[in-house]
Amino acid sequence: MKFSFFSIVIIFMLIGCGNDRSNENEIPMHLQEDDIYIPTFDREQAFEYLVEQTRFGPRNPGSTGHQQCLQYLTFELHKHADAVSQQSFRHTGYEGRSYQMTNIIASFNLEATNRILLGAHWDTRPRAERDPDPNKRNEPIIGANDGASGVAVLLELARIFKNHPPPVGVDIILFDGEDYGKEGDLDQYALGAKYFARNLPTGFRPRFGIIVDMVGDKEARFPRELSSIQYAPWLVDLIWNTARNLNIHLFEDRRGTSVYDDHIPLNDAGIPTALIIDSELIGYDGPDVRRRYWHTTMDTPDQCSPESLGAVGTVLIEVIYRQTF
DSSP states (O other): OOOOOOHHHHHHHHHTTTOOOOTTSSOOOEEEOOOOOOOOOOHHHHHHHHHHTTTTOOOTSSSHHHHHHHHHHHHHHHHHHEEEEEEEEEEOOOGGGGEEEEEEEEOOOOTSSEEEEEEEEEOOOOTTTOOSSSSGGGGGOOOOOIIIIIHHHHHHHHHHHSSSSOOEEEEEEEEETTTTTTTOOOGGGGGGHHHHHOOOOOTTSSSEEEEEEEEBBBTOOOOOOOOHHHHHHHHHHHHHHHHHHHTTTTTEEEEEEOOOOHHHHHHHTTOOOEEEEEEETTTTSSSSSGGTTTTTTTOOOOOHHHHHHHHHHHHHHHHHEEEEE
């Protein structure tokens, strides 16, 4: 089922009213101290979600895989969420070509006025300009890690939310067009997040957001992303301290680089948002030859592991289910 943008506005008017953002620079929620039930994140199911997306092939806007995956993701979220909407828009890109792009929004616990945004991009890159084979550099990529991994984590969370409703409201947004742009052309990146940020539904004021991107690599490592520290240091502390308390060492307690991703437009729109990303993969030219697959046709499921997806999902589960207002 496809909802119009008007439907999205109505949904968020119902679930988003009543929030007070006067203390948005402070930690808006705190950990519950009492024993509570924390669901288990199924890393194998998450990995299957990753593989299933790649079976559609490249999912760059305008491709057959893009159309088929949109239907798949919408169907999967309808199975679990309390409400699902599509926010469609057109974008004119390089050489004047026009593309239909779609953000997918799934909401849980509609009655809750205190809400969290979880996001990932579901599109894949239309060109493999980093590929070692020059003949493949204009080919689109499969995007197992850069695209499917973040979505896989959120699909598994959606399944968990259905069986174990979260204590706060959660809105999962799968952004389109994040990876469309040519390297260095930031105006053509994060297109879905930019569109959403420019068209926030009335009353949509989540307490914070978390974006997950490139979280599936076999040897993933997640330093604290620099822009997230600058925008929402308290949120970064919450996430990385949670990982430390869980002894999840993939979250490294050090500063990483600044990455332009979907969290930037959200922060600019006033939604404190942090990014979880394996930033060392970006432009990687280190000694581990296997990890040199960013923006190449080698970004395939064999580069990824259930363990990495499970680490990220477990941290997010802990953050979400131990929150109260």
